[in-house]
Amino acid sequence: MHVALRLILLLALCSGVARAHAAVADWVRQLATGDNSAKAEAIDGLGASGETVALPILQALQDGALHATPDGTVLVIDERGNAADAMSGAAVLSVPEGTEKISINNRLRRQLGAALSGLKLFAQDVQLRLNAARALQENAGEELLPLLDKALAKEQEPAVKDALLIAQAKINLSSADAAKRLSAVRALANSSSGAVKTTLLAMAQRNADGSFAEPDAEVRHAAHMAARNIDTRIKRSELLGHAFSGVSLGSVLLLCALGLAITFGLMGIINMAHGEMLMIGAYATYAVQIVFQKYLAAHVDWYLLAAVPAGFLLAALVGMVLERSIIRHLYGRPLETLLCTWGISLILIQIVRQVFGAQNVEVANPSWMSGGIAMSSGLVLPYNRIVIIAFAAVVVLLVWLLMNRTRLGLYVRAVTQNRTMADCVGVATGKVDTLTFGLGCGIAGLGGVALSQIGNVGPELGQSYIVDSFMVVVLGGVGQLAGTIIAATGLGVVNKFLEPYAGAVLGKILVLAFIIIFIQRRPQGLFAMKGRSVEA
Amino acid sequence: MITQRLLTTRAWGVVIAVALLLIVLLPAANVFLPVDHSLHISTYAIALLGKIMCYMIVALAMDLIWGYTGILSLGHGLFFALGGYAMGMHLMRMIGREGQYQSDLPDFMVFLDWKEYPWYWSFTEHFWYAALLVVLVPGALAFVFGFFAFRSRIKGVYFSIITQALTFAAMLLFFRNDMGFGGNNGFTDFKRVLGYRIAEPATRATLFAITAMVLLGAFLLCRYLVTSKFGRVLTAIRDAESRVMFSGYNPLWYKLGVWTFSAVLCGIAGALYVPQVGIINPSEMSPANSIEIAIWTAVGGRGTLIGAIVGAGLVNGLKSWFTVAFPEYWLYALGALFIVVTLYLPNGIVGLVRKRARPAAATPAAAAAQGGNA
Numbered sequence: 001m002h003v004a005l006r007l008i009l010l011l012a013l014c015s016g017v018a019r020a021h022a023a024v025a026d027w028v029r030q031l032a033t034g035d036n037s038a039k040a041e042a043i044d045g046l047g048a049s050g051e052t053v054a055l056p057i058l059q060a061l062q063d064g065a066l067h068a069t070p071d072g073t074v075l076v077i078d079e080r081g082n083a084a085d086a087m088s089g090a091a092v093l094s095v096p097e098g099t100e101k102i103s104i105n106n107r108l109r110r111q112l113g114a115a116l117s118g119l120k121l122f123a124q125d126v127q128l129r130l131n132a133a134r135a136l137q138e139n140a141g142e143e144l145l146p147l148l149d150k151a152l153a154k155e156q157e158p159a160v161k162d163a164l165l166i167a168q169a170k171i172n173l174s175s176a177d178a179a180k181r182l183s184a185v186r187a188l189a190n191s192s193s194g195a196v197k198t199t200l201l202a203m204a205q206r207n208a209d210g211s212f213a214e215p216d217a218e219v220r221h222a223a224h225m226a227a228r229n230i231d232t233r234i235k236r237s238e239l240l241g242h243a244f245s246g247v248s249l250g251s252v253l254l255l256c257a258l259g260l261a262i263t264f265g266l267m268g269i270i271n272m273a274h275g276e277m278l279m280i281g282a283y284a285t286y287a288v289q290i291v292f293q294k295y296l297a298a299h300v301d302w303y304l305l306a307a308v309p310a311g312f313l314l315a316a317l318v319g320m321v322l323e324r325s326i327i328r329h330l331y332g333r334p335l336e337t338l339l340c341t342w343g344i345s346l347i348l349i350q351i352v353r354q355v356f357g358a359q360n361v362e363v364a365n366p367s368w369m370s371g372g373i374a375m376s377s378g379l380v381l382p383y384n385r386i387v388i389i390a391f392a393a394v395v396v397l398l399v400w401l402l403m404n405r406t407r408l409g410l411y412v413r414a415v416t417q418n419r420t421m422a423d424c425v426g427v428a429t430g431k432v433d434t435l436t437f438g439l440g441c442g443i444a445g446l447g448g449v450a451l452s453q454i455g456n457v458g459p460e461l462g463q464s465y466i467v468d469s470f471m472v473v474v475l476g477g478v479g480q481l482a483g484t485i486i487a488a489t490g491l492g493v494v495n496k497f498l499e500p501y502a503g504a505v506l507g508k509i510l511v512l513a514f515i516i517i518f519i520q521r522r523p524q525g526l527f528a529m530k531g532r533s534v535e536a
Numbered sequence: 537m538i539t540q541r542l543l544t545t546r547a548w549g550v551v552i553a554v555a556l557l558l559i560v561l562l563p564a565a566n567v568f569l570p571v572d573h574s575l576h577i578s579t580y581a582i583a584l585l586g587k588i589m590c591y592m593i594v595a596l597a598m599d600l601i602w603g604y605t606g607i608l609s610l611g612h613g614l615f616f617a618l619g620g621y622a623m624g625m626h627l628m629r630m631i632g633r634e635g636q637y638q639s640d641l642p643d644f645m646v647f648l649d650w651k652e653y654p655w656y657w658s659f660t661e662h663f664w665y666a667a668l669l670v671v672l673v674p675g676a677l678a679f680v681f682g683f684f685a686f687r688s689r690i691k692g693v694y695f696s697i698i699t700q701a702l703t704f705a706a707m708l709l710f711f712r713n714d715m716g717f718g719g720n721n722g723f724t725d726f727k728r729v730l731g732y733r734i735a736e737p738a739t740r741a742t743l744f745a746i747t748a749m750v751l752l753g754a755f756l757l758c759r760y761l762v763t764s765k766f767g768r769v770l771t772a773i774r775d776a777e778s779r780v781m782f783s784g785y786n787p788l789w790y791k792l793g794v795w796t797f798s799a800v801l802c803g804i805a806g807a808l809y810v811p812q813v814g815i816i817n818p819s820e821m822s823p824a825n826s827i828e829i830a831i832w833t834a835v836g837g838r839g840t841l842i843g844a845i846v847g848a849g850l851v852n853g854l855k856s857w858f859t860v861a862f863p864e865y866w867l868y869a870l871g872a873l874f875i876v877v878t879l880y881l882p883n884g885i886v887g888l889v890r891k892r893a894r895p896a897a898a899t900p901a902a903a904a905a906q907g908g909n910a
Contacts (some may be wrong), residue, residue, distance in 0.1 A: 036538040270693050272827075329879055334693045335608045336878040338832060342827050343874020352869035467704045467823065470697045505708050512705035516698050523694065 010279025024051050025087055031061070031102060032068035037059060039108055046145055047115025055119045057086050061102060062112050070098040082136045085354065118144055121151040126160065132162035137196075139171055140512040145171055159374070164194060173199070178216040189226035197234070200227040242496050248385040250492025251392035252454070254485060255447035257472035258399060261484040263440035264473055265299025266416045267433065269327060269340040273345035274469060275462025277441045279446020280318055281311035283352060284455045286361050301366040303490050304449070312442040318348075323434050345462065353459045360458035388450045395446055396485060402439070403481065412436050471515050487526060491515075542759045551752070554621050558748035560588070563741035578670055579737055586744040586812040588852045589751050593805035594843060595832045595848035596751075596758050597798040602830065603838035604762055605794050606774030607691075611699030613826035614706050614803050615674035619803025620816040621710075622673055624723035625657060626666030627734075627811060631727045643725075644718045654716045665728060670807040671800050678799030679792065686791045691777075700823045710818035722817025740812070747808045751845075758841050761794070770794055771839075831870070835876045837884025846885055 010263045027049070030042040043061075046054040060066040060076045066086065067075045074086040075095065083092040104112065120132030133151075136144065148168045155161045165187055172184035185203075188196050196391040203214035203223040214220045256278060263271045271277075292303035322344060365384050372382040405411035411432045414422040423429050451461065472491060476483030491511060498507035519525075544553060562585070566577040569843065592617055628642045637646040659665040672704050681702065685695060713719035732739040761767050772780045773787050780787055810816045819825070828851075836847025851873065858866040880889060 243751070270696075326875060326879065334879075335602075335696065336882070338608070338693060338696060339827070339830055340875050341877040343831075343871040343878075346867045347871035350864070350871070354864060395588045463824070467701055472700055474694065474697060491892075505712055509708050512701050513710075514679075516701055516705075517684075519694070521688065521699055522690045523688050523690050 004171025024054050024057075026047055027054075028057060028074050028086060029072055031066070032072055032074045036105060038366065039102075040111055042428065043108060043111050043115050047118045050125070052119075052122055052517075053087070055116070055123065058112060058116050058119060060086070060111070060488050061104065064101060064117065066102045067095075068097050068102050069096045071096070071159065075099065075103075086217070112145065118147045120311075121147065121164070122154070124358055129157070129160045130163055133160055133167055136167040137163065148518070161188075166188075170196070170199065172205075178219055181216065182219045183225050185222040189222075189229045190197075197227050197230045200224075200230070213312045237379050242500070243493065244385070246390055246493030246496035247489060248492070249496055250489035251389045252450065253468060253472050253492050254392050254446075254488035255388075255395065255450050257469040257476075257484055258395065258468045258481070259440040259444035259447065260473050261476070261481055262443065263437055264470070265478045265480065265484065266412065267436055267440070268334065269331075269437065270334050270341065271327075271440070272338055272342040272466065273322070273348060273462075274441075274444055275466035276345045276348040276466055277315045277319060277444035277462070278448040278451060278460065279348070279352060279462040280315045281445030282363070282452040282461055283356060283448075284311040284314045284360070285452040286356070286363050286457055289363060301368060304366050304453070306370075307449050308446065311446075312446040315448065316438040316442030320434050320438035322441075323437040327437065328430075328433070346421055349459045349462075356459070358459060360456040363452040363457050365453055379405070384453050388453065391450055395443065396481075399443065400481065408432070408435060422500075440477055441475070467512075471512065473518060475515050475525055480525070483526050538760070540665065541763050542756060548590065551755075555748065555752045559745050559752070561646045563745045566744075567741045569744065579740060582744050583812060584856055585895055586740070587809060588849055589744075589747045590809040590812070591829075591852050592845045592848040593747075593751055593808075593835070595844035596754050596827055597801035597805070598829050598833045599821060599838060599844035600761070600770075600794055600800040601759055602833060603840065603844070604767065604774060605791060606793065607795070608693075608696045608830060609699050609795075609798075609860045610696045610823060610826045610830070611703040612798070612829050613823075614703035614821050615678060615694060615799040615802035616708045616806040616809070617710075617818070617820040618674045618677065619670045619806030620810040620820065621717060621723070621806075622666055622669035622803070623807035623810045624726075624816045625669075627661040627726040627880075628661060628723050629657075629661045631725065634727050635725070636704065638886050642718070642723075644713075644721065645716070648713060650716075657716065667807070670803050674799040674803035674806075675796050678796045680777055682795040683788075686788050686795070694710075703821050703826055704823055707818045707821035710821060715878050718817070720817065722815060723810070724815040724817075726811060734811055734814070743808070743812050747812070750804060754804075755841060755845065761797075762841065766793070786810050800804055828870075830876055831877065831885075834871060835881075835884055837888075838884030840884070840886045841875060841887035843884050850885070876884065
């Protein structure tokens with residue numbers, strides 16, 4: 001492009017901006033000098049200008065901070081007495097004699113509110129724009145329509161654009177023109193808001209005198225259909241929300257129960273200290289976070305990656321030591337194992353209490369895990385939940401590979417199925433026991449790392465999950481990893497779908513009651529082991 | 537003679553002596569001797585001992601079901617709490633208008649803005665109805681639950697785990713304010729029982745003596761049960777259930793019978809516990825409490841009855857001492873107790889004593905058959 005041409009364009013642009021500024025300055029001057037009706041005109045003018053500079057001025061007017069000097073300059077004077085020029089924002093050191101506050105009455109105040117929310121549509125901040133658009137959805141008059149058109153033309157953010165469209169349609173709904181109302185109803189059918197649905201349904205209602213609130217039959221029909229559309233959309237988004245939180249809870253349960261499915265399901269050890277392995281994993285995460293904060297502050301966001309192996313190894317180590325020193329002597333005495341491991345859990349809890357204190361410790365989500373994916377319908381899928389679902393899937397995959405594709409897995413299965421025979425063909429059963437138990441505890445440690453990201457980390461963390469974990473394993477069927485996966489996900493989803501009807505606590509009680517009854521019907525769980533080991 | 541079947545002459549002597557001490561001498565020493573007398577028993581000691589005697593009854597119930605029948609229940613805390621709640625309902629009604637809000641309703645109901653008692657509170661103002669509930673509620677729950685569980689032949693750890701789930705679910709349920717059982721706080725601030733003020737030393741001493749009598753009665757009744765043919769079948773079920781079935785017995789009714797009886801015993805213990813301790817809340821139903829009951833029995837020695845009593849006394853005595861002297865080390869001690877007993881003392885303290893006395897007859901089954909707490 002030719003340089004001169006560019007220069008001319010730039011000049012034109014500048015003059016455009018300058019002209020807009022000049023208009024704002026004119027209105028502001030009118031505010032300072034005019035009577036009430038002139039002020040009203042000025043407020044409307046400023047509101048309709050769509051200029052960002054007008055926003056702080058109107059805001060100041062609302063806050064009673066806008067002052068006029070005798071020579072017609074307008075100043076913003078805040079509570080501490082600092083004065084600044086309203087147009088340029090430059091500080092004014094000495095406020096001239098005779099400066100007076102620009103007063104407004106109630107009628108102006110109302111007008112000011114509408115003008116302000118209109119102006120906020122052009123603010124820099126997306127959230128501010130969205131809030132303004134939502135505010136306009138609730139109460140806006142026809143006079144704001146041109147402003148909305150202007151904002152719609154400029155808007156890039158889809159969420160705000162949607163909100164604006166709804167606001168526009170809601171204004172059009174009260175238009176006298178039936179065709180305008182019809183197109184507005186059609187536009188509203190794309191909304192997912194409950195408030196819009198109520199508005200649409202109200203149109204189909206009869207007034208006290210028997211006439212319909214909406215005189216035009218076609219519009220009425222459209223409104224009815226639109227309301228139904230919205231309803232399905234709301235229901236679908238609710239369903240999606242429940243399903244997501246159900247799967248998310250299921251993945252948490254799965255991470256808690258998967259280790260138990262190995263130690264209890266495959267080895268037959270009733271490890272009541274399993275919950276404490278979760279706790280160890282969570283505290284390992286905490287410790288890694290502290291180390292990162294102290295020595296690797298620059299990479300603190302990635303502490304979680306280091307916490308995963310740390311949690312696994314620490315819990316596995318504790319588990320292997322316990323197996324070697326204590327649990328080994330109790331094989332074949334399940335009830336004694338239960339009591340003994342309970343004793344171990346008490347000691348582990350007390351150790352943690354004395355080392356880290358009885359209070360919950362703070363484990364922060366790394367920044368890349370906070371926030372979430374906002375779905376169109378106001379549903380937010382938090383990143384930390386998504387990460388945990390993915391993490392659970394990866395852990396399950398690894399465990400499956402380990403069990404079915406490695407020599408250790410082969411040994412584990414062999415020892416589970418026939419210990420004596422495995423011993424005879426040269427499997428070091430004792431070593432396999434230790435490793436398997438360590439693996440189960442290590443997976444619990446991974447579960448603890450995940451739990452630390454969504455809940456409180458305290459010494460009693462494990463206690464609250466131990467009953468759930470056992471329920472999952474028993475429901476899924478002992479000795480079956482697949483059963484555990486299905487049971488965990490199923491329980492999570494059922495729990496979350498019950499919650500809206502029964503409340504969180506009652507829902508959990510119902511699920512527990514269901515499992516208790518289910519076990520009576522099918523003592524072997526969902527997936528019964530076939531073969532001789534059943535009776536053992 | 538039935539007395540001889542129950543205990544040896546020497547054992548009778550010991551039991552009667554201990555019973556006399558607990559039922560007559562200790563309460564009397566608390567009420568009638570002046571405070572500065574060297575033989576005076578403090579009210580604190582009476583309260584503590586009274587509480588421990590309630591635990592002893594629970595331990596007896598546990599020994600019946602675990603020690604003799606081989607079923608480890610992790611839900612006995614629930615039956616204990618249910619008995620306690622049934623008695624607590626009556627005691628709450630007996631507060632009358634002496635509560636903080638001076639209302640006919642208990643404070644927690646006033647707080648929830650309830651206008652009248654829910655239906656399941658009806659008739660609880662009558663002591664005998666409440667006493668009936670103490671027996672019926674745990675008994676009925678145990679019967680229904682046990683019937684389905686035993687009929688499906690749920691055994692061993694599975695049974696333990698679902699009883700734990702049961703008490704856990706009940707705990708969550710009782711934590712809810714809408715249940716009408718006081719939520720978190722449960723029942724407390726009792727004023728009088730059967731017209732007597734609970735805070736009076738004489739009332740406390742009487743409650744203590746009653747608890748001691750119930751303990752004695754429960755012990756003798758359990759002793760009677762385990763020395764009867766019924767008891768023999770229970771032991772046989774513990775040692776070889778399939779063989780019992782093949783011999784023509786249906787284990788269901790034996791198990792169900794002893795399970796229900798055990799639950800009722802726990803309920804009665806709970807009912808005695810509440811007026812003496814002065815509070816009942818859902819934490820009594822927490823899984824940890826129920827597991828602790830098992831360790832009392834294990835410490836003393838399973839399948840001996842007397843071991844359950846000794847174990848409950850010892851562990852709770854230790855607990856009271858530890859939680860005052862070294863509060864932060866109690867869990868270590870308790871945990872170590874769990875580990876040591878399961879690893880090294882399968883027959884508990886009674887087993888240890890017997891091994892010393894008669895090295896030949898150390899197994900609990902053999903000892904129980906000989907009928908002694910020698």
